[in-house]
Amino acid sequence: MMKVVLVGCGAMSRQWLDAARQIDGLAIAGFVDLDAERAQARAREYDLSNAVIGTSLDAVLDETKPDAVFDVVVPAARREVALSAFAHHCHLLTEKPLADSPENARAIIAAARRAGRLHAVVQNRRYVANVRRIRRFLDSGAIGKPTSIHADFFIAPHFGGFREEMDHVLLLDMAIHTFDAARYMVAGEPASVYCQEWEPASSWYRQGSSASAVFDLGGGKVFTYAGSWCADGFRTSWE
Ligand SMILES: NC(=O)c1ccc[n+]([C@@H]2O[C@H](COP(=O)([O-])OP(=O)(O)OC[C@H]3O[C@@H](n4cnc5c(N)ncnc54)[C@H](O)[C@@H]3O)[C@@H](O)[C@H]2O)c1
Structure with missing residues (x-):
């Protein structure tokens, strides 16, 4: 036991x-x-x-x-x-x-x-069926070697609680899922990253609800991320 x-x-x-x-x-x-x-x-x-x-x-x-x-x-x-x-x-x-x-x-x-x-x-997002399907598709070679991977994430949740008070809220509490899913999809070995985060004037979070990042995932693969958790309007998927 x-x-x-x-x-x-x-x-x-x-x-x-x-x-x-x-x-x-x-x-x-x-x-x-x-x-x-x-x-x-x-x-x-x-x-x-x-x-x-x-x-x-x-x-x-x-x-x-x-x-x-x-x-x-x-x-x-x-x-x-x-x-x-x-x-x-x-x-x-x-x-x-x-x-x-x-x-x-x-x-x-x-x-x-x-x-x-x-x-x-x-890191449960890499077990999402669509994420694994994309990995299998890329592994099949149908579109050749992945080189340029881009993700947009724009949602506007009002959680209350620790998220609205914490530092680096989007990066730590959500974007990490997208980063890991992207790494998994293309079997990346991250080598470096440039990232900028900011707090739009209209935001209801304390810090870091918007961010952009460019990852070198190794082997000629570059992944760009643009995201916001205070993006009112039409939204993207959580995944
Ligand atoms: N994997 C996912 O899809 C996913 C989804 C949501 C949240 N999370 C993660 O789960 C974790 C918890 O999130 P949540 O939504 O349950 O938050 P929550 O605020 O609902 O619960 C967190 C709990 O931890 C307690 N706590 C805080 N500091 C403590 C300490 N030092 N000792 C004991 N208890 C302490 C709080 O009192 C609270 O009850 C976070 O790391 C969050 O990023 C993951």
């Missing part, structure tokens, strides 16, 4: 718990959230009232001694959660983004290596 503690009991945690209950041999031993009521509510909702509930990940890991941590917290808390999980010799399966800065990403990866534990980031 693999014992798991889930940290971050907000909106996405439901998707994780729905998936977890389909896996034989996996038991949720604890729920952690800064908001204890939210953690309790999730435990009740999934008939896991015997699980340990807490607001401190360290304390719940000490008590439950699980094999793995499921990290579904906001991006700004990812480093703290990852370091706690690895300090308790747990494997870590984490929501995207891997980290909220290159410095934090390096610290998390170094901690995973030191602990010798598995560390995996959920």
